[in-house]
Structure formats: C-alpha cells, structure tokens
Amino acid sequence: MNVDSIRDGIVIDHIAAGNGMKLYRLLGLEALDVPVAMITNVVSAKRGRKDIIKIDADIPVNFDVIGYVDPSATVNVIRNGELKEKKQIGMPEKLTNVLYCKNPRCITSCEQEIEHVFRLSDRQKKEYRCVWCETKAANL
C-alpha cells in the first residue's frame, strides 16, 4: 500500500499497533480539514506491527498526548519534503486537559474553570495522578 510523501507537516511513527486510532481521536485529528493518513498494522522490524499517522499540514500538535499514549512513538517534522527534525517524545511529566479527573469529590468536579492537570507519579507503572486530589488517572 502506498501513501504519498508529505511536503510540510509531521509523521508520527513507531506507534504501537492499536494505539493509532486512540491517538487520532485524542489529538482531535478528525476535526481537521487537512489531509491526514492513518496507517495501521504496518510491518515493523522493531515492533512487529506499528501504526503511523501522517499530517500533511503545518499545524500545532500536543506532544504530551503523543508521549502519554505511546512514549516510544517518534515525531518526524517534514519541511519542503525533507526530514527537518526527528523527536523521541517520551512520557510527559505533566498533562494538562488531556485526562479528566473522575473523582466526584475532586474540586474539578464542581469548578469548571480549573484545569485538569495530572502529574506522572510512577514512571514504571505509567501512572498519573490528579494534582488537586491525587486520584489515579483511569486508563484511556
């Protein structure tokens, strides 16, 4: 299967197979009116199977979301059809308005202006906790 190269935009590569659609939704890519290619189950020497997302436009992307969904994903920044930068994202220390606290006793449950901020509390377990009430984030 061939998907054309992009000229100015980003390629999110090495996404664990199955995480691509999750990332697509969390990044809000369905709302964009630019070409976006979602390629799933590509054969990968490193991971066996992987997903790839190509966005053919120079738009801001929330790298924290990518790092949270799949810390081993890479982001390739393409300019004039050439690879300008390759970023390994890793797990972000803090997530703002990506996850939402489900604790009904949390202050965020009654005050809508307060940002939902989660801090990485255990890197090994990939565990995030709400900075306000310390409740563990539910898995996406």
Add this chain to the structure above:
Amino acid sequence: MVRSVIDVPDLTTDELDRLMDTAEDIIARPDDYADACRRKKLATLFFEPSTRTRLSFEAAMYELGGNVLSVTGAGTSSAAKGESVADTAKTVSCYADIIAMRHPKEGAALVAARAASVPVINAGDGGHCHPTQTLADLLTIRREKGRLGELTVGLCGDLKFGRTVHSLINALSRYEGLKFVLISPEELKVPSYVKNDALKKRGIPYSQTTDLEQVIGDLDILYMTRVQRERFFNEEDYLRLRDSYILTPEKLKKARADLCVMHPLPRVNEISVAVDDDPRACYFKQVLNGKYMRMALILMLLGLKGGIPA
C-alpha cells in the same frame, strides 16, 4: 507563590521537628508568645462543618495576640452565589495575613493556595489531607513517648478513607525503627498506594490484621479512627462497618501499661466513654496539642519567631 501548607510532605523533617520544638516552647513559656501575632489577622474559611479544627485555629491565633475573621458554612459566604475558591482566596488575601481553610472538595486548599497572596493552611479538604491533625498527632506521640522512632504503632478502624491515618503513616515513616500494625475490616484496608509509597519503598515493617485484641499487647501507640458516614456513597456499607471496633476497658486489659491511645475525634462509639478515665487515653491531649502546633505553624508561615530563635 507564598509558602502554604497543604499536606504534610510540604514540610521537611527538620521543619516538623522545629515546629514541635516551638510548640513545646509555647507550652513552657506561653507569655513569651502572647503578642507574637499582634496586628495580624487569621481568616478561617470553613465551607464544611467543623467544631474542633476551627476553634483550635481561632484559639491559636488569639493566644498569639492576633485577630480572627471567620466564615462558616458555604451557605453564608459568597460560595453560595457561585464564587470560585480561587476568587474567594484572592479576596480574603486583601483582608487577612493568613488563611486556614476547610472545604468539602479534595484539592480545594491547593487551588486557594495558588490563588492567594497570603499563606494558606489546609484545615481539611474532603477526604484528602488534614495536615494540622497530623502535626497534633506527632506532638502527642513525642510528648507521650519521648520519641518518634523505635515504636510499634497500631492503626485501627477505617484505614481506607481515613485521611489522618494516611497522613500519619507518611509522616512517621520518616523516622527510624518504626513498625506498623494495620487493623481494619477487609473492606477498609489501607490503600495499596499508601503502603507502597510510605512503607514498602522505605522497607518499613508492617502487618495487617482484622483482630484488634490479638495485637493490642504489642503496641506502643493505638490510633483509633471513626468510620465516617460522609465518605460512603452507600448507607448500607456504612452501617455494616460502623461498629467493627469498639475499644473498651476490657480490651485494654491486654494492652501495655504505657500504651498511648489516640483518636483524631470526633468519636462516635469506637472508644467507650469508660476508657476516658484510663491514664492511657491521650485523645483529649491530642486536641490541646493541636492548638499548640497550629500556633507554631502560624508563626512559621508568617515568618514570626515568637520565643524561639529562627
């Protein structure tokens, strides 16, 4: 952001020790502190019912020679009009030098601290943190046992929702030679993240049991807690677990002569009134120690020395 105290980990072990030293000095020489907070104002913002903690803060400020501005109940404040915690904190910062706040929502005190331009002391945010209770507990243990290490500490009752228990485990785990005995019904055991963070990671020995009488003879400290109705969504669960442990003079016969029985209060029926006359009952001393520790904390956060050199 000015220094606030939202949870016990906001204080270093050195600061905890220093606060206890200040509290002991206040107890020994109260007159030296009688004007320490002259012309300073404490605002007590209590959006949830409380007798002990609010009065303790207010008594603490009065005994330091300061004044108190008080709000009790969300219904009588701007919160009833929909004002946010952050806006309330910013407004009150214009009137007071320091704020003590209790709120039913977890994290509310941190929201207030980030917005306020004066120090905020968390006087309880729902089931989350209640650091000044822990300060009262630490001073009580130190005064009663002469040390905070080399002790076997039994925690009994609601160890799942009991914020004072989690906070006390975290605070005591900084000291050497402690052993914990966790006594609770299966449904109200200490959450695994508390055990992992405070005990397992630090290699602190602990055991878990449902039988108080079996272990009471091993304890230096017995910290009883109330099963709190307000922490349950289901009334049936509350009623089933409410009477799990009731400490009576009969059960105390098996305990050591120098056991220290503690309780954050208010109690319902988990300590029989007949235990109050036993010299091992320390829970009303805890109340008094809480006032002294709140005095010490107010002094620290206002940068005032009182009687002890900074």
